[in-house]
Amino acid sequence: MTGTGTLTQDLEAALKTIDEVLAHFQEVGDLAREARDRLSALQDLAAVPERPPAKDTTTPCVHLTQRQQEVLELLAQGSSNRRIGRTLNITEQTVKAHLHMIYRKLGAADRTEAVVIAMRRGVV
Template sequence: MPATPERARDLASALKTIDDVLAHFQVVGDLARDARTKLAAVQEQAPGERQLGTTEALSSEAAKSWIPAPRGPVQLTRRQQQVLELLVQGVSNRRIGRTLHITEQTVKAHLHMIYRKLGATDRTGAVVIAMRFALVPEHLRAGRPQPARQIPSETPL
């Protein structure tokens, strides 16, 4: 196709749009990194010292309001606990379903109940609350993979 002024304008416009989108992704990435850094700082400090070590440090009261407390004691079913532990590991709904041998729709139903019980509005909120209030095993809060389970060896008869 021959290059026309109209085609050149269209290409320039498309490139500008792509640049704008990439700039927005960069901003979102920066926000996500900042949030992870702040969450890690909250987790690393002793319970009585919940201040973030940044120039915009949150006071203990602000940190408590930033990470909402669950509404009353949290009573999760065994399956909800399994879903929550996989959620904390960053596993997708589809993968959670495959791992637990349930449908993706059932995963969504369990997540809805987990959100209600924790007082969360989304996946990120549920993970933050679960980690902040030690609702998942220590190895998950520390970001380590699940320890390998011992499989009993079969003895030949």
């Protein structure tokens, strides 16, 4: 009987080790995806040609809420929606809602354009 108990304990320990390894790979995968998202955002930003601001963008005054400003600053750093949510302790859906309002207020079509406009206006 002692041999069976030891075998069971060894199998449980092996399963626990495998679970820990899988959790580690999940974390590495998350970090790799975040790095890819940041590089993609930087690539998109680099591809945006310099152009003079439109007449309605000459004023740097954009009325963003404090939370919208925080989201925009993290966006400008290349953070994914998931990372922004984790950093600000809000859901990804809430991040998307803030981004939607930021796009409207800046007159941007997407996250890259929002960052470019914000940088040109001195908002971030």
